[in-house]
């Protein structure tokens with residue numbers, strides 16, 4: 040199979056790991072890099088043996104079949120729309136878009152033009168979450184009854200060089216980190232029927248402590264503590280907290296409680312373990328050996344899976360439909376808080392196919 044040529048738009052903090060991993064996965068080849076800041080595109084192209092182009096030239100390049108959109112959230116929609124209009128399939132970093140209408144438009148346009156839309160995260164394709172998926176599918180904890188998901192931290196202004204976007208529309212702990220947790224839950228349990236929640240802004244400004252903007256005070260435009268309750272279509276009930284307001288916590292990342300036992304799910308922002316299980320009669324938790332490949336940081340696996348689907352005409356796992364359902368859930372939690380209500384979801388998706396134990400090419 041001829042590798043699918045990929046063009047990256049947005050050569051910032053997260054681009055390095057994608058560039059390294061695109062080399063690892065035979066279905067894809069990094070062809071070109073673009074950024075509003077051309078020096079960043081040049082540096083990326085030099086390091087990874089690709090061409091540095093301006094964004095419009097990249098979008099017009101007939102060789103490139105997938106645009107990998109690694110821009111900040113507010114740019115995801117305009118960049119992805121331009122890519123689809125130029126006849127390219129597109130894979131966005133998360134979230135798929137800021138607004139539901141934007142996400143819908145991307146999916147509709149892709150369907151019209153027979154192109155694919157994919158979206159991060161792809162951590163659910165890794166060894167840890169796929170092992171959890173197999174355990175659930177094999178009935179190891181019985182029927183899922185409930186789940187908890189907790190992402191607690193004090194924000195990203197202590198380490199990210201340009202952290203402003205985390206506190207603007209499209210950022211906040213739910214839109215930034217929620218996709219890892221919600222995508223994992225949908226992969227493991229299935230789609231969500233309705234959601235409710237409460238949100239708050241605790242600190243109206245943040246002071247950057249990372250270089251090079253140390254001391255800069257930035258406004259906070261979005262809720263930074265978000266607590267949600269999710270009713271899954273299969274009847275399970277999920278509780279999720281995502282927060283940039285907590286200094287320390289001792290909560291698990293994700294736990295799934297079944298009719299026959301409980302499953303401790305690894306950090307969904309990683310590809311590995313540990314996976315632990317405790318059955319109804321067990322005295323202790325037991326670590327389960329990982330059954331699937333890709334325990335290491337494999338960001339880009341979802342792009343490679345999408346490239347295979349592009350060649351075979353099949354479907355891919357980190358899909359636009361899944362990312363749109365996750366976007367809808369995140370909005371529903373915020374809307375519920377604003378309107379003191381439960382919000383029925385209009386979107387749904389199927390659970391993505393499990394990964395083959397032999398890896399994507401198997």
Ligand SMILES: NC(=O)c1ccc[n+]([C@@H]2O[C@H](COP(=O)([O-])OP(=O)(O)OC[C@H]3O[C@@H](n4cnc5c(N)ncnc54)[C@H](O)[C@@H]3O)[C@@H](O)[C@H]2O)c1
Pocket residue numbers: 048049050051052053054073074075076079094109110111112114118132133134201215
């Ligand atoms: N940094 C991380 O650890 C991390 C991890 C996982 C996912 N992400 C996600 O990856 C995305 C990018 O994050 P980042 O940390 O790399 O951000 P960043 O600010 O470091 O980099 C973004 C790059 O995009 C460029 N850009 C912005 N608008 C553009 C446009 N319209 N056209 C072309 N280039 C444009 C910027 O010049 C910048 O170089 C975000 O959606 C973020 O949520 C980041």
